[in-house]
């Protein structure tokens with residue numbers, strides 16, 4: 001090979017790297033640090049440990065984490081044995097998000113746990129702190145970017161995604177401000193935005209705002225897309241938004257199987273995320289001594305997908321490769337960050 005040919009081969013070898021992104025290592029930002037995508041297998045993208053629905057003005061975090069660890073850890077160990085390596089904990093700020101507890105659960109279970117930054121305006125704005133009303137979107141974004149750079153509330157624990165909550169119907173002015181703040185944060189950090197969404201009208205107006213802002217739709221997740229029809233999900237999936245079917249339970253599992261088969265039929269499985277939305281609520285005294293499992297039809301948290309949905313999908317023509325895509329590759333593609 002002469003020198004010119006050598007240069008040509010070198011150029012061809014390096015060509016993929018000229019696009020930069022393909023040569024950067026992809027990772028998830030977990031509560032214990034960055035984790036390479038190579039360490040990620042099956043992932044539950046929307047679950048909870050503990051939540052406290054008392055409201056932003058009164059919520060506190062219990063200093064004694066042990067009762068929560070005693071309750072939750074065995075369930076993490078069971079799903080780990082079933083092949084789950086990674087769990088996104090979606091409890092928002094001011095609804096009892098406890099990143100110190102999450103860090104301990106992650107260390108003891110060996111499961112990679114990812115927490116979030118952002119604000120939740122659903123449920124009549126009960127979970128918004130006063131600064132959500134007084135600050136503009138850039139100031140809110142700066143708070144979330146600080147979380148990403150320095151950690152949440154002085155803990156050093158960094159978020160791996162942005163979590164918002166919005167009501168039903170077209171997004172209102174405060175929801176629009178939160179979404180603009182999230183898009184600004186995403187542009188500066190690479191974090192994807194998971195939006196608890198009341199209904200299809202809300203999802204549609206989020207899509208319209210994001211498009212107007214030239215925001216990459218592959219960074220936007222329609223959380224609770226199960227509250228819509230197959231055709232509505234198809235419409236926004238085709239635009240490039242992630243469809244999160246995240247309320248899988250034993251009692252409603254047939255609905256999920258059919259929704260997944262519909263997406264398969266329309267070649268949209270590459271836009272699907274799947275989870276249970278399982279977790280525990282803190283009761284009135286605010287301690288972790290009394291935790292109540294969400295009453296969503298799952299007596300055994302985090303496990304219905306493995307116990308019921310996957311076996312049924314396999315009998316109905318979904319391949320193992322497609323299951324790997326839904327539970328492993330899609331979460332990485334959706335939430336993966338680049339170094």
Ligand SMILES: [Zn+2]
Pocket residue numbers: 046047048090277
């Ligand atoms: Zn949830």
